[in-house]
Amino acid sequence: MRKLKTLVLATAAASCFAATAAQAERGSDGNVNIAYWQAVSILNPFLSGGTKDVEASSLVLDPLANYRPDGSMDPALAAEIPTIENGGVAADLRSITWKLKQGIVWSDGTPLKASDVVFSANYCMHPEGGCNAASNFADVESVEALDDYTVRVNFSVAKPFPYGPFVGATSPVIQEAQFKDCMGAKAPECTEANFGPIGTGPFVVDEFRANDVVTFKANQNYRDPNQPAFATAVLKGGGDSAATTRSVLETGEFDYAWNVQVEPEVLDQMMAAGKGKIIAAFGTSVERLMVQLTDVRPELGDLRGTVEGGPHPFNSDINVRKALSLAIDRDILVEVGYGPNGQVTCNVLPAPAIYASTANDACKTQDVDAANALLDEAGWVRGSDGVREKDGVRLSILFQTSTNSVRQGTQALIKQMWQAIGVETELRNIDAGVFFGGDQSSPDTFQKFFADIEMYTNNFDGTDPEAYMGNWVCSEIPSPANQWIGNNMPRYCSEEYNALSAEMGKTASIEKRAEMAKKMNDMLMQEYVMIPLIHRGRVSAASNALGNVVLNPWDSELAFAEEWTRN
């Protein structure tokens, strides 16, 4: 396993090196086939939260800056990254001034102006439009064009991390001329614009078939005269992860397959065909267990899963939560389900390195005896069937996750591990479309969380954890009052945590921010309201015939597709 990982890293490094060496001519390399197992339904990232839509549109639309695979920022449309040192970010942290590169034109030949950038911000911040990048524009007071090439973003508070607007594929620049009649409530009605946006990116949309195939051709007005190397690109959607991966690694029909989620032994077998390689990078994705702290018995009716419904009968005991974590052998979970594409972790914030805490590393070793002792001490006694109980409450857990064979394998393993400490587990798996769908009428969403434990992966875009760590403040608890929207699935609520989160929003020094992020992570870990399992790599498959391809865990995987070449 270790060897394979080094190999993957080595190939990644090699292709990095090649990026500087080779330089092809625009359109000289023919066609590139890309497979996404979730089909693209719209090419306007402001109107879709789906990763597949955001990534597909990143071929066409560019933001002012993208995140590089190493986490640094790369000026795309901007001349340089504004910082306090170069004067781009105001000393009071309340504004950021972007300068555009000179001479950039849209794919229709008209020049890119600062007014387009201002328009993009107004489009997303329109009160009647449901913009998915709204969190990027949090605390933005106004965006103004100082001249044709200069844009200033003003914040209502001091922003230590002012790179929300126009950085990353979720928040690109769209053309004012094309979208000016599509503001607010009319945004979803502009089908033609949403299906074929005019952009500054390396490709232009040739044909868009919603939920099926998108064909692109090279943008003749792209800012680098030698890019993209491919004359056309086809992005095919649909199927499942195993099928798209197979089409790259085993049959070679496709050049790139997004988001590989298959068992390591199946992957090894596909790789044996020698047609492609796995590219992986460790970003911030952590597969974790969320522990439900409120009561979810169906008898509670509308109070089910809310703070008002009362505390959970056994999860509210920290000894139980701690024992559940101690009993898990994370190495086995990695070995069976993830192979080289997963690492054992004890933090929900495992990266970037400066934010990663080392205070919780004890969880890396399984300790069944300690878990048993803890439960014995806390008064949970084994009944005649081996299941522990206390005051008539049995340690019987309903454990839910989305339908995916790797996840079901992990569930089965954890069930057996918990059996060893006298905990009974019932498994439930829910179709991913329903589980992550957020439909308020369904009881099976991960926000409602009508179960005792649930498992999924979460991460954050970019490299700044402030918004991510803000997920577990009291106001983020999903409840009927906020239409079950919120990210605090465990319903964790601590004044101290809230205060830390608020303070982090006001702190500029990166060392202090790191310290706070670590402290917040440690609070969550030592309260065992979340049980981290696996630090997951973002994994995709690339054909051996595709050059200069590196997995980008911080931004769209296709953000640097203009650099791809045919080997």
Added chain:
Amino acid sequence: MTDQTAGEVVTKAQRTLWGDVLRQFLQHKGGVAGSIIFLFILGAVLFGPFIHTIDPQFLDIRNKNLGPTWGHPMGTDNLGRDMLAQVLSGGRVSLAVGIAAMALSLLVGTLIGIIAGFFQKLDGPLMRTTDLFLALPILPLLLVIIMLFRDSLRSVFGPEMGIFFLIVFVIGITSWMNTARIVRGEVLAIKEREFVLAARSVGTHSWKIVARHIFPNVLSPVMVSATLGIANAIITESSLSFLGLGFPSDFPTWGRLLFDGANFMTLNPARVIWPGLAISLTVLSVNYIGDGIRDALDPRIRGR
């Protein structure tokens, strides 16, 4: 049944009828072969776990993806679970679901078909209800039913039995329509026949006409839908499990074993061959049994 002698005559006549049917059935080679295979599968899943005592849910990571060995005659899966034990215990569930759902759908279908066919007044409302059920989109219906009843059934019967009742009910309630239509058609034709008229003319009560004259004559289409129903129910159960609406993921059924094994097909073909074979053999043998029963129940063929 006040007349003792009349009752005896009827019993004797029935015994001869069923004797004839049995004799005829035994001459149907496919039917006999099907019965033997079906009984063998039934026996294996009922008594097999007492001989092959490995727990089907026990994970043995060190022995994963094994080929056939003496300890694991069908090998193990990617989590080290014994395949034979899983196929046997999965068969129990799949067959129980298949037979119970078939029985429910047959009961509802036959009842509605006969009532609709025999009682003119109820024909319209009942057949429109049938149309309504046929027009219902099954998937949203399933989602609603499961959403409404899952948690309450779970607390009364426990997770596995609760889901079992729910699945049997859901499959039964969504698959009776064809039986009802076929039965109604047959009843409409039969109730105009002379022997029914004769029975009516001597003042036989409607329910007695149904029980004694109509029902035996619609038995053969009912038998055929019964056999198709088992197969249908087994397959529906697997697709439900696939959607995550069925049994818990560590609770093996044939459909789930097949689904889980699909990705490992090239690595370990046994994972799909065995459950696939079990489903195919069961469905095929049940179909042959149905074929044999239909022939045996048809007096025109029986005389030949």
